Amino acid sequence: MRIGVDLDDTICRTTEIVHDRIEKYSEAIHMNPLDIMNDEMLKEGFFRIYLEDIYTNVEVKRNVQNVLKRLRNKGNEIYIITARSNSTVPTVKNMFQITDDWLKKNDIEVDAVILSAYGETKADVCKRYEIDIMIDDDPYNYKKITSEGIHCILFDDRERYNLKNDYLTNWLDIEKYIERNR
Ligand SMILES: [Mg+2]
Secondary structure (H helix, E strand, C coil): CEEEECCECCCECHHHHHHHHHHHHHHHCCCCHHHHHCCHHHHHHHHHHHHHHHHHHCCECCCHHHHHHHHHHCCCEEEEECCCCCCCCCCCCCHHHHHHHHHHHCCCCCCEEECCCCCHHHHHHHHHCCCCEEEECCHHHHHHHHHCCCEEEEECCCCCCCCCCCEECCHHHHHHHHHHCC
16 A cells, blocks of 8 residues: 655654744743744744754654554555645755655655645645555645545544544554554
């Protein structure tokens, strides 16, 4: 099977590191973190400084390495499909390299990394690459991908969404689910 996997907040703890860095930044410039995140200019200023640090140092979620390794050993292909792009902020133009280095540093082997995919595009990418099942934490992507007839698991480990079905909260359950649906 060809398995599509989102990156931020699906295999790594992006929200947590953003919160940590925004705390530091807000202390340094004497502002409230919420006021920074609610203001487009201030938010861009923050990400200009911290985006590379965030993507370089973000932590992997629990069990991701082992589950992806086992899935690959069983002949599945892992395609990372992410909205990360070189146009998020002008200061970060080497998104592929940052992401690739991070995967290697964290011992995560994959078959492909596809950038700049969100919403419609992510669903299109899944179709173009003939993804059998996609795993993503964003309900918008989940709906778009599902509406294209592609199997998608909504990953929700922080109880953010009220969807009763079709979501899983950890990587061991994702592994079991994929095994059952081979
Ligand atoms: Mg995500």
